[in-house]
Amino acid sequence: MDLxxxxxxxxxxxxxxxxxxxxxxxxxxxxxxxxxxxxxAALGLRLDRVIHSPLLRAVQTAEFLTPVLDGPSELSExxxxxxxxxxxxxxxxxxxxxxxxxxxEPWLGELTALLVTGKRTVGANMPFRKGxxxxxxxxxxxxxxxxxxxxxxxxxRAIAGVR
Amino acid sequence: MTRARWRDLPEDVHQIRVATRRLxxxxxxxxxRMLRDDLRRLRRAVExxxxxxxxxxxxxPPPVEAWARAQLVEGRxxxxxxxxxxxxxxxxxxxALVPPLRxxxxxxxxxxxxxxxxxxxxxxxxxxxxPAALHRLRVDVRAMRYxxxxxxxxxxxxxxxxxxxxxxxxxxxxxxxxxxxxVDAPELRARLQADRAASLESARALWPDLKRWLxxxxxGEPLD
Numbered sequence: 001m002d003l004x005x006x007x008x009x010x011x012x013x014x015x016x017x018x019x020x021x022x023x024x025x026x027x028x029x030x031x032x033x034x035x036x037x038x039x040x041a042a043l044g045l046r047l048d049r050v051i052h053s054p055l056l057r058a059v060q061t062a063e064f065l066t067p068v069l070d071g072p073s074e075l076s077e078x079x080x081x082x083x084x085x086x087x088x089x090x091x092x093x094x095x096x097x098x099x100x101x102x103x104x105e106p107w108l109g110e111l112t113a114l115l116v117t118g119k120r121t122v123g124a125n126m127p128f129r130k131g132x133x134x135x136x137x138x139x140x141x142x143x144x145x146x147x148x149x150x151x152x153x154x155x156x157r158a159i160a161g162v163r
Numbered sequence: 164m165t166r167a168r169w170r171d172l173p174e175d176v177h178q179i180r181v182a183t184r185r186l187x188x189x190x191x192x193x194x195x196r197m198l199r200d201d202l203r204r205l206r207r208a209v210e211x212x213x214x215x216x217x218x219x220x221x222x223x224p225p226p227v228e229a230w231a232r233a234q235l236v237e238g239r240x241x242x243x244x245x246x247x248x249x250x251x252x253x254x255x256x257x258x259a260l261v262p263p264l265r266x267x268x269x270x271x272x273x274x275x276x277x278x279x280x281x282x283x284x285x286x287x288x289x290x291x292x293x294p295a296a297l298h299r300l301r302v303d304v305r306a307m308r309y310x311x312x313x314x315x316x317x318x319x320x321x322x323x324x325x326x327x328x329x330x331x332x333x334x335x336x337x338x339x340x341x342x343x344x345x346v347d348a349p350e351l352r353a354r355l356q357a358d359r360a361a362s363l364e365s366a367r368a369l370w371p372d373l374k375r376w377l378x379x380x381x382x383g384e385p386l387d
Binding site: 021054055060062066072073077080 | 195196197198199200201249250252253254256257260261262
């Protein structure tokens with residue numbers, strides 16, 4: 001499996017009058033993440049499936065991946081909580097695919113750590129910037145994946161030739 | 164949805180199916196891809212059940228009725244599992260958070276659908292149109308109607324056309340079920356074929372007015 005863990009694009013700041021789930025991607029976030037997607041396209045990365053958290057900023061970020069998506073999308077509440085066995089089980093049917101997971105920190109860092117080292121607790125050593133991508137390969141099981149590339153958003157945009 | 168899970172009332176299953184279709188149309192008008200596949204999966208989960216419920220609304224030969232009822236019993240558990248999954252409240256949450264529809268993009272999509280419907284409606288001129296082609300037209304008509312309702316525009320003659328094509332499809336599916344089960348039932352088949360012919364004639368009679376309505380300039384919405 002090729003697994004691309006993608007943190008959502010830049011979104012509205014938290015605000016007491018705005019539910020966290022309803023924070024939308026900003027115009028700046030949209031523009032910058034579209035540049036990131038062009039970077040993924042420039043690398044020849046096509047997706048067989050995208051799975052995203054139900055929070056608005058993740059839904060919108062997943063929508064921006066449409067130009068590189070060749071298959072279905074799927075919402076998963078498991079991407080809006082700490083990663084665990086249920087998420088890894090949910091990934092098993094797609095073990096021969098290239099799948100993007102669009103989610104949130106610190107859980108994406110924890111998931112990366114879990115899949116690469118077997119230990120979720122070192123997730124803090126794998127911080128994701130908004131719009132950043134970790135490209136993993138292997139079996140979606142603890143300690144069974146390796147990091148193919150860690151692509152911060154600025155690098156992806158540079159690959160695309162976008163500022 | 165809770166009632167469908169625990170009491171399995173046909174009306175509740177029907178409403179879930181209608182809701183998924185209406186929401187898919189909304190996403191299409193918004194030009195949004197995400198959440199559409201989740202709604203389609205939910206629709207597929209209830210579709211077979213709804214088709215069986217529709218089949219059982221008519222008098223059936225005993226073997227067919229028994230088969231349909233057994234299928235309903237067998238399918239209840241899997242449907243309950245789908246409706247009980249945590250993905251369902253997550254989907255409802257995600258749908259509730261999607262920003263409001265923009266009228267401009269909705270109208271452009273509806274104009275595109277109107278052009279598509281005008282092309283597909285030519286099937287009604289054929290002597291023996293294929294049921295699949297009529298069904299595709301019906302899907303277009305229904306989606307157009309839902310789209311207009313979403314932007315609070317009148318669906319005009321779309322509802323009558325949807326009903327005529329819907330009746331045709333229901334009868335076609337009933338015939339297919341008889342074929343699948345290898346049941347003869349000559350009286351029922353004759354009735355189904357006569358009803359299908361009548362539905363097709365209704366649709367043909369409705370088409371000229373619907374075409375004019377789709378093409379009418381200056382109506383204001385949505386096709387300017």
